[in-house]
Amino acid sequence: MTQTSTIPLEKTPLETYVPPAKPSLIGLSRAEIADKLGSVGVEERHRKMRAQQLWHWMYVRGAKSFAEMTNVSKDLRATLAEHFTVDRPEVVAEQISSDGTRKWLLRLPSGDDVQKAHEVECVYIPETDRGTLCVSSQVGCTLNCSFCHTGTQRLVRNLTAGEIVGQVMVAKDRLNDWPQAVGADKDGNRLVTNIVMMGMGEPLYNFDAVRDALLIVSDNEGIGLSRRRITLSTSGVVPNIVRAGDEIGVMLAISLHAVRDELRDELVPLNRKYPLAEVLQACRDYPGASNARRITFEYVMLKGVNDSLDDARRLVKLLKGIPAKINLIPFNPWPGSKYECSDWEQIEKFSEYVFNAGYSSPVRTPRGRDILAACGQLKSETEKLSVRERDALRAMAMTD
Known part of the structure; x- marks a missing residue:
């Protein structure tokens, strides 16, 4: 028996989501909001219009309470506040890298038991021509x-659509990125221009919630991000790849990292369930893939593991016929890892070979390494802190 065969392919969720007594309307579709309105006595003939009003206040103006919704009657606002909220995740801690990258530790209540609250991390990466949010x-x-x-963490549970959309809303809150926010850009330029589903978790193992959240984020009458500015990254959950193209329609990225099944079995154990040939065929079948909508193949550069010129040749051969670009990622170290980043000279040789074969092969500039916010580094480090330290971080975050 090989060593990799003892690594489990997948983890089982330890818990399921328990909604609070007063659930948030964030993450619901218009039809679902209308149903909620019906449950508190709003007449059917008014529900569609009221749902659209709430939608506008939540996703265009970033309202944090029903009290802000001035074109909704006072009585209805009071009724809504009695039964629902427009809460998003709570910022427990904020870290800012020397390069401007921001990482937020977000608390997600489960039921009404504070002790059972869960936490995730979300990262904002500012650049000269864009601002990318890693969700x-x-x-x-x-x-x-x-x-x-x-990947060293347990799988606690899937996030809800509201918790996924909520990360985007938290970022816009913290960055004053709502059109009417104090300090917002007067010319209407956005700070959050791109979203990548590359944070904690495998998006295609939480398909329904991810789909519902991204449809809200890309809705033209709300947050309104173009689907071409949203990228969903997967390690290769083959049955849901084509489905993602059909039902979500965003850009696709594949966490590839190896060009031989035996090595990918070690780096990405899911490969034992969905081997390279099946993953690549799903990419060929991805709806809308073209030279204008290329599939990104992410390839982390591991010294002496997958960075030889032979690997580069095999990579080019594997991707033949797929409209693709290769995103080379210098390995970002973390405590306890057995891998090292490839030498820069070797990364450049690898990139040059792929580029000369006709593929775009940018080397991703590591961002936020000093706060463990770079690719592959997300893990809720503050779970190790004492209660006093966590409260101090939370207070800092709330006063910034």
């Missing part, structure tokens, strides 16, 4: 990728 889909992760810090 989580699970508390922990289903998978066990050997090079990934997040």
Whole structure:
């Protein structure tokens, strides 16, 4: 028996989501909001209009309470506040990297028991021409990728659509990125321009919630991000890849990292269930894939493991016929990892070979390494802190 065969393919969730007594309306579709309105006595003929009003206040203006919704009657606002909220996740801690990257530790209540609250991390990466938000889909992760810090965690549970959308709303809150916010850009330029589902978790093992959340984020009458500016990354959950193209329609990224099944079995144990040939065929079948909508293949550079020129040649051969670009990622170290980052000279040679074969092969600049916010580093480090330290971080976050 090989060593990799003892690594479980997937983890089982330890818990399920328990909604609080007063649930948030964040993450619900218009039809679901209308149903909630009906449950508190709003007449059917008014529900569609009222649902649209609430939608506008939540996703265009970023309202944090029903009291702000001035074109909704006072009585209805009071009724809504009695039964629902528009709460998003709570910021427990904020860290800012020397390069401007921000990482937020977010608390997600489960039921009304504070002791059972869960936490995830969300990262904002500012650049000169964009601002990218890296969003989580699970508390922990289903998978066990050997090079990934997040993969060493337990899988606690899937996030709800509201908790996924809520991460986007928290980022816009913290960055004053709502149009009417104090300090917002006067020309209407956004700070959050792109979203990548590359945070904690495997998005395609939480398909329904991820789909519902991304449809809200891309809705033109709300947050309104183009689907071409939203990228969903998967380690290769083959049955849901084509489904994602059909039902969500965002850009696709594949966490590839190896060009031979035997090595990928070790780096990405899910490969034993969905081997390379099946993953790549799903990419060929991905709806809408074209030279204008290329699939990104993420390839973490591990010294002496997957970074040889022979690996580069095999990579080019594997991707033949797929409209693709290869995103080379210098390995980001984390405590206890057995891997090292490839030498920069070797990364450049690898990139040059792939580029000369006709594929875009940018090397991702590591961002937020000093706060463990870079690719593969997300893990709720503050879970190790004492109660006093956590409260201090929370107070700092709330006063910034």
